[in-house]
Amino acid sequence: MRIYVLDDDPQVLAANAFLLKAMGHESRCWSEPAAFLAELDDAEPAVLLLDLAMPELDGLAVLDILNRRRSPVAVILLTGHGDVPQAVTAMKRGAVDFLEKPVDARRLATALAQARARAGELEERARARRQLARLSAREREVVALVAGGLTNKAIADSLCLAVRTVEVHRASAMSKLEVANMAELLRCWQQGQD
Structure with a gap:
């Protein structure tokens, strides 16, 4: 399953891509939410590591757009300074997990497994909607x-x-x-x- 990383900080983007590669996963990275959303294939299930705090569109706004588009992308939100209300909001909006930066490899592995399962569920729903149409x-x-x-x-x-x-x-x-x-x-x- 495809893994995407969206973060406006180039160093964090590179670090997360390196961590994923070390864990045996290839990833594709973006630093601008608009570019990511424009290039995303809404029919393809994927996992997205998504920065919460970005100037153009924050992570929750990107998550809301993905939900409106009914995209089969499971989201793991990342933040440098998260708090409980943000985590609760993210989970209510459909995020699979909420991780603090720098990302711990074990927590990321667990979150990725959950996200893959969630993306599969989202893809099944999208497939059913296409069939019903x-x-x-x-x-x-x-x-x-x-x-x-x-x-x-x-x-x-x-x-x-x-x-x-x-x-x-x-x-x-x-x-x-x-x-x-x-x-x-x-x-x-x-x-x-x-």
Whole structure:
């Protein structure tokens, strides 16, 4: 999984890239948040070591932008002078961890493992949203009602359709979503609803 580092201090940027390399990880570095955000591929899962205090956009603002873009990037915030309220705010906004500089290799290794898992979850949600976007409006209605626990007959009554029509929409939706059974259909629906 890709690892990115964003910090406005060139020495810290170089030190973190060196630490990651020593730990066996390649990384890509940026010193400007706008450049990072412009170049980021929102479809690619990644881990971002993100400086909290930057003049242009601070780390929390970058985190908020990533959240709005629904980017599958798991964020580890870094700070030279963190405090408990900042850490709480960062975690509430979706950061995986909040580490103080200079970064300890053991804490970073733990945070990276958690971030990789989180990025995988974010990628699954993004994939589910892409799959759900393939559905027609009627297929989406049918899947929503299936996810709500309704039978084909109850869905047909609710939408004023024939049961056979509901079955066709349901089968078409399952094909488009690339799911083989109800459990997979429900998982895809739930993941795509965040």
